[in-house]
Amino acid sequence: MxxxxxxxxxxxxxxxxxxxxxxxxxxxxxxxxxxxxxxxxxxxxxxxxxxxxxxxxxxxxxxxxxxxxxxxxxxxxxxxxxxxxxxxxxxxxxxxxxxxxxxxxxxxxxxxxxxxxxxxxxxxxxxxxxxxxxxxxxxxxxxxxxxxxxxxxxxxxxxxxxxxxxxxxxxxxxxxxxxxxxxxxxxxxxxxxxxxxxxxxxxxxxxxxxxxxxxxxxxxTKNNLTHHEKEEGWKLLWDGETTAGWRGAKLDHFPEKGWAIENGELTVLPSGGGESEAGGDIVTEKQYDNFELKLDFKLTEGANSGIKYYVDTDLNKGEGSAIGLEYQLLDDAVHPDAKLGNHEGSRTLASLYDLIRADTTKYVKPIGEWNSAHIISNNNHVEHWLNGIKVLEYERSSDDYKKLVSESKYKVWPNFGEAKKGNILLQDHGNKVTFKNIKIKQL
CATH class of the missing domain: 2.60.120.560 (Exo-inulinase; domain 1)
Known part of the structure; x- marks a missing residue:
């Protein structure tokens, strides 16, 4: 006992x-x-x-x-x-x-x-x-x-x-x-x-x-691939630490100012809201044809930026941004561009800039929180996704697409957005925007 x-x-x-x-x-x-x-x-x-x-x-x-x-x-x-x-x-x-x-x-x-x-x-x-x-x-x-x-x-x-x-x-x-x-x-x-x-x-x-x-x-997982992503063939487009694989859109090297890398995050620094007036846009050194692109982005209040694809850096060597199709990044609630565009609302977040408006029922996390962008382009069929939800799709080179371009500011660029391959671009529009987890899968 x-x-x-x-x-x-x-x-x-x-x-x-x-x-x-x-x-x-x-x-x-x-x-x-x-x-x-x-x-x-x-x-x-x-x-x-x-x-x-x-x-x-x-x-x-x-x-x-x-x-x-x-x-x-x-x-x-x-x-x-x-x-x-x-x-x-x-x-x-x-x-x-x-x-x-x-x-x-x-x-x-x-x-x-x-x-x-x-x-x-x-x-x-x-x-x-x-x-x-x-x-x-x-x-x-x-x-x-x-x-x-x-x-x-x-x-x-x-x-x-x-x-x-x-x-x-x-x-x-x-x-x-x-x-x-x-x-x-x-x-x-x-x-x-x-x-x-x-x-x-x-x-x-x-x-x-x-x-x-x-x-x-x-x-x-930050700036790393998951087990599932590795099996599916994804590759990191940014290593989270260096400028490897990227250069200025109008340079043969990475910009010496205007961009910062800290704590595994890539940030375009604020410079007054001008387009490519500070460090300038950055582009991948490689070009891509059929692909899926994913990244996380964080906007500041009133910020404007963009993710461009099929970029031809030989176009527009002068002022302004490099030329390509653009997944718009914008604080819709504050920035005036949200009410502009050749087609109403076509400059809002996740829209095909100046051409096609993103679905108005899109799910957007508040300013200061991370949102996820996803672009799929395969055999001219393109989709924009925001936070896991498809917000628009279109066919490059189709009659409908050509009509949209002819009615926009892009009509001055012959065959705009129809290149077989091009660079991926992150835009410097003079506002603070931060990126991480940038990855790509070639299709």
Whole structure:
């Protein structure tokens, strides 16, 4: 008896001030988004069940969370795939409200990437568990598994059954809802298969007192390619540190003034709003034909800039910007150009400058926050995307395109925008604009 009492005294007491996210009785504070899979409560557990002919379904918290530590237990059918959404969102303008954001994977397959970090409906795999055998082996098939997830600042850490799994430094979403996923299933899979969750609890205060050290090397996404991007053939267009691969549009070297590189960010410095009057535009040393281009940009209040493509630097050696098709960067709320343009609104953010207006329902993050631009050009079909949403498309060299050019200020340039290949350009329009994560895929 004395040995038993001594053993009880040695049991560590958890004084962590956890707050429950699930009361064990109701789904109060949670909302179902996405598909039509079902969620029920049995024996103090949330039970999700698969349904045929429906997309991924998520039981999401009504409240958003920024920095937090989350712990929970789950029991998953061996034939299912699932995940825990964190810092996620559902907005009408993004793929008709599709849930998107970080997902801590639940993967009972032979791949065994449970507790890896995936980005639902966006970049795909950010931290696959390719080189983490300990975490892969920690998953317990047909048993309860325990997750710990820390999201503090730009750093995400995960553990599976106390084994370190993922360590990610990423400047993506800094807040959003938490969600429990029931994945869609194919016709050959059995409907009604289950995943169960319990002991869902969270910390949001004094996190520095409870965070754990992570012995893994972090995966840093800023100015780096993710696993998914590497598989798809993306290449960095800017290394995040030097001027390698870039030069002035009217120079044989990078401008000696007007641009700054600091903290992995490339910034055109303010100089009064003039077009190419300070450091001037910069262009890639290489030219591109069919491509996809992605980058993140941050505007300051009233700023004007642009991303140009199919640029011919031999044109316009005089004043002003180099000549090419332009994905407009603009503070629409303040800059007067938003109300100008040969076609009304064709100088607004993400528009094809002076030719085609971007969709007015576009999703724009506030001034001072990062937005994402994406340009696709393949066999003369061009698309502009903003924050994951397509905002316009057109056909280069088509009759409609030629008509637009003939009605614009570009009519003075023969065959404007129809070159088979050209440089990519970042514009100096005299306002402070910052860029990062510049990458390209040749098609």
């Amino acid at each position: 004395s040995a038993f009492i001594l053993g009880c005294k040695n049991e560590p007491k958890d004084n962590t001030p956890w707050q429950p996210l699930f009361d064990g009785k109701t789904l109060e504070g949670w909302t179902i988004l996405g598909g039509n899979a079902t969620y029920e409560i049995e024996n103090g557990e949330i039970v999700g069940k698969t349904v045929h002919n429906t997309p991924n379904t998520f039981l999401t918290t009504d409240k958003d969370y920024g920095d937090f530590i989350l712990e929970l237990d789950y029991l998953v059918d061996s034939t299912m795939n699932s995940g825990i959404q964190i810092r996620s969102a559902s907005i009408p303008g993004y793929q008709n409200g599709r849930v998107h954001g970080y997902q801590v994977e639940i993967d009972p397959s032979d791949r065994a990437w449970s507790a890896g970090i995936y980005e639902e409906a966006r970049r795909g795999w950010l931290v696959p568990l390719i080189n983490n055998e300990a975490a892969q082996e920690a998953f317990k098939q047909n048993q309860w598994n325990h997750y710990r997830i820390e999201a503090i600042g730009d750093t995400l850490k995960t553990w599976i059954n106390e084994i370190p799994a993922s360590y990610l430094i990423d400047e993506g979403a800094d807040s959003g809802f938490i969600g429990l996923q029931v994945h869609s299933i194919g016709d050959d899979q059995k409907a009604g298969t289950e995943i169960r969750w319990k002991n869902v609890q969270i910390l949001t205060d004094s996190l520095q007192n409870y965070t754990k050290e992570m012995p893994l090397n972090p995966i840093i």
